[in-house]
Amino acid sequence: MKPNLSFQIYYSTQNLPTNWDSLTPKNIFLSKDYLSILEKSAPTNMVCYFIGIFKENELVGISLAQKINLSKVNSLGERDHCFKTMIKNFLFKKFISNVLVIGNNMLTGQNCFCFSDQINLEDGITALHEATHALTDQLKSQKKKIHLTVYKDFLTTNTQLFKTSKFKSYYHFNTQPNMVFNIKESWNSIDDYIGDLNKKYRDQYKRARKKAIGIDKRKLSLDEIKKSHYRINELYLNVAQNAPFNTFYLSENHFEVFKKKLHDNFLFYGYFIDEKLIGFNTLIKNGEDIDTYFLGYDESCQREKMLYLNMLYDMIGYSINKKYKRIIFARTALEIKSSVGAIPVEMIGLIKHKNYFINLLMAKSFAYFEPKTEWKERNPFK
Structure with missing residues (x-):
């Protein structure tokens, strides 16, 4: 991270900088109003954190992170009760139930961050990566384990931002499109x-x-x-x-x-x-x-x-x-x-398991838990 950039992690919207909304004129999903709603009515298995990025004490970037405990929900739905689904649920709870999402798991689209013109995207992503590490360490010190870290929903045009050494160990994935x-x-x-x-x-x-x-x-x-x-x-x-x-x-x-x-x-x-x-x-x-x-x-x-x-x-x-x-x-x-x-x-995401050996198998295990959806694109217009 560049020496003139720093970050702050907030545990409540009440503590956000007064000028937080100056960075959200085009995206309501990072505004104080929306984030305070999310804080008050988030799902019971989700806790939200808020990240501010600063350049020489000036707020230049904001982001949202969510810790999700998948063991509190039947992640694979109620439709199937076969043995294979039971095995999947067991593996979920044992190895990947605690997830830290950088972005908003309740929405589709690039709602992860907003940066001002004071910094470029590359520097902003680097600062966000450092903040993610710090948040993970803070949660660990509170005995809140994280199995998976996920950066969620970026346009494919942003792929180059993540082709750096910092993200080398992350598996790049895309699921269903927006x-x-x-x-x-x-x-x-x-x-x-x-x-x-x-x-x-x-x-x-x-x-x-x-x-x-x-x-x-x-x-x-x-x-x-x-x-x-x-x-x-x-x-x-x-x-x-x-x-x-x-x-x-x-x-x-x-x-x-x-x-x-x-x-x-x-x-x-x-x-x-x-x-x-x-x-x-x-x-x-x-x-x-x-x-x-x-x-x-x-x-x-x-x-x-x-x-x-x-x-x-x-x-x-x-x-x-x-x-x-x-x-x-x-x-x-x-x-x-x-x-x-x-x-x-098409949207891309990045995912990494805390266990080195499990992470090596991420491509295969991701396909196992998230099979590709087969569908036919239509064109209804003349």
């Missing part, structure tokens, strides 16, 4: 979007909308979110527990805390049939982007009403109307997101 929907300047409404679809996908849109007849969709206030607290959590878990891989489950007050702190920057939409909540989705306003957040639904209604696909179309319609430039659809459900026009953006 699905990003780019909004054309010529679109002023959902009708413009539909007009650019080819016949097959126009028919898909019409079929989905016909299936949704009878569903009442509306934006929920903080009070309404509180009133539907238990049902919301039930619908969220219906989806989360059937995912092939989990590193956390949201706390029960998660959405309430978000709405209370972010106000209209956090949107919660409920879907009702005869006043019964059958599904919901959430959006976060982030500069010129809309980030899709967590959702939930009743599985029987999802199939009958094509609920998930209708949610995607609703997100697209809202974002076009409000003149956003992109929708960050994140990972999972790659093919259906592709069918509405999202494109895959």
Whole structure:
């Protein structure tokens, strides 16, 4: 690390420098407001830490780190109960259950750091690497073990930043891509979007909308979110527990805390049939982007009403109307997101095990726990 750069690790957002937000004008996910929400409503198996990087006592970089204890969740989901899954869970808890993530494990995309123009990316990454080492040592002194260190979600254009001796022992990986929907300047409404679809996908849109007849969709206030607290959590878990891989489950007050702190920057939409909540989705306003957040639904209604696909179309319609430039659809459900026009953006990460010999086998073991997803990319436009 350059001698004029230093770092500070913070254990609470209350202790962050007063000018922290001066580095986050384009990314709400590193702002004090968001980080304080994360601190208050993080999953029970997650603890957050905050890193400030300084150049001659001036704040020039910020980052987020998260310690995750995978032994507190069924990481491989609830769908499979076979012997192979039991073995995987055992190995998880024994050898890789304690993970330090540099970045945000609850989001997809480059939300790891923000640097000012006072330093270049290479120096910032070097300082972040030193801070990571220091944090690991601090946690070790507190008898909090770390099996794995992960630097999460960087664009492939950033690969060169990590081709240094400091990261030589890290395994470079990429999992499912970030699905990003780019909004054309010529679109002023959902009708413009539909007009650019080819016949097959126009028919898909019409079929989905016909299936949704009878569903009442509306934006929920903080009070309404509180009133539907238990049902919301039930619908969220219906989806989360059937995912092939989990590193956390949201706390029960998660959405309430978000709405209370972010106000209209956090949107919660409920879907009702005869006043019964059958599904919901959430959006976060982030500069010129809309980030899709967590959702939930009743599985029987999802199939009958094509609920998930209708949610995607609703997100697209809202974002076009409000003149956003992109929708960050994140990972999972790659093919259906592709069918509405999202494109895959490859992301890279780095991972290292504290045990030298296990680390030598990282490439094979990573493929074992995170098998490649097979899917077919679609192009719905003319």
